[in-house]
Amino acid sequence: MFDEKGQLHTLEGVASATILLMVMIYAIDATSMTPLTASTSSLRVESELQTLGQDIFNVLDYSEANYTSKLKYDIINWNGTEYIYDGSKYVEVGNATSQNNLNNNLTNILSSTLVKQGIAHKVELTYLINSNNKTVPYTGSIIYAGAPSNNAVIVSRKIVLQDTDNVAATIPDIDPSSNLFNIVDIRLVMWRM
């Protein structure tokens, strides 16, 4: 009745359970870092990616007076096709054997920055279309790379197109009454694999 063994066994059980729980938490934390896992270190990674992405757009979107920026030039000449990186070049989605690879200012800088650092990326373009007498945003994909991770970083740049820019047929003229052609929002989504 007054034996302390039961109390001792209970405490020992609690201690054992705590040790087991801590070991399990440690083991799970140590082994389950997948591309989709959020972690405290991702804050720094996200900040770095944000800066890198903005720098890419800053470089591409600079132009002297009366000149077209490299980024705008690429958007003007985009033919609506979606591309994917195959390990060496950006090939057409669903038609990898085609020789119509994407090779422009954007892919040149992506190849020398994000690809070299193993950073997964996709590029989307949102522009306005007239639908049922309303002007609404429409999003198309220029470079596809699957679903991004939870820690993906998005940087965007808005660019205004004019009638005089001779835009390829993919993007419509939303305002034929004036020289304004369309407004596009190009988004670069980046994440660490």
Place this chain on the structure above:
Amino acid sequence: MDFGKNTDAQFMLLAGFIIGTGLVITTVMLNSLLFEGNMAVEAGNELSKDEIANLIMITQDEIRKAYKNSTDPGQNVSLKFNNFSNQMQNFSSNLSKIYAMYGESINVSWDIERWKSNQYANFTENGMAGGRPDWSVVEGVNASSVSIFRFTNTTFSITGFRIEARNSSNYTVWSGEFNSSGYKITNTTGTSYGNVSGQSIDLNSTSYYFKQSIPPGPVSLYFINGNNAYGKFQIQGTANGRTFYRERHFIINSTLSYYTSRLRANFTIPFSVPW
């Protein structure tokens, strides 16, 4: 003593272990609490400096394009203000649809009163009377390639406005000083004076020795005391192997209003046109 039945030491060890584990868990939880508590909640929804710069840049581009489209040769002069406002109105309404995707609202307004009343821009860096008076207009210019170097509708104060062409050693190889009574040209061969006839000055004409007296090699063109002059200027030529354009007529103020559920910002910026 019965060492076989005494469990006091075992209890003490266990208690120590449990207290230690409890302290570790408490510290980790407290650390998490402090970390989360100091996180900037929804900081990502605020307008970043890059987004502000992008918004200003596209507004500037659109104002300049709208001005150019409405004043290009062949356009109806009497409709230039209406055409400009129509294009800007379309820009503002469509831009708000793009920003709406992010839960943000944007409104662009503009003031063309200076343009309507022919109040030309100052020759300061930003075109305003209080702008930086001494500034570099263009660098790396091949002086012999300058095809247009013209001032029109200009007014100079009595204290004068100066243009300098400096070589790569920052030595002034040519300068022109203009004030309300005339001009003074200084170059490597000497100094000459003259009167400004009318309100138009073509620095490419022989009177000003601009092309004739600048030795080969790139020069930078500087405006000095730009607050002492206003009017239109136009410079065109080759700099660093590329054609450059510098032209300014008026200043158009634009106010950008940006709203989210948590933030409201208004900023007014002077934009020079056409470039």
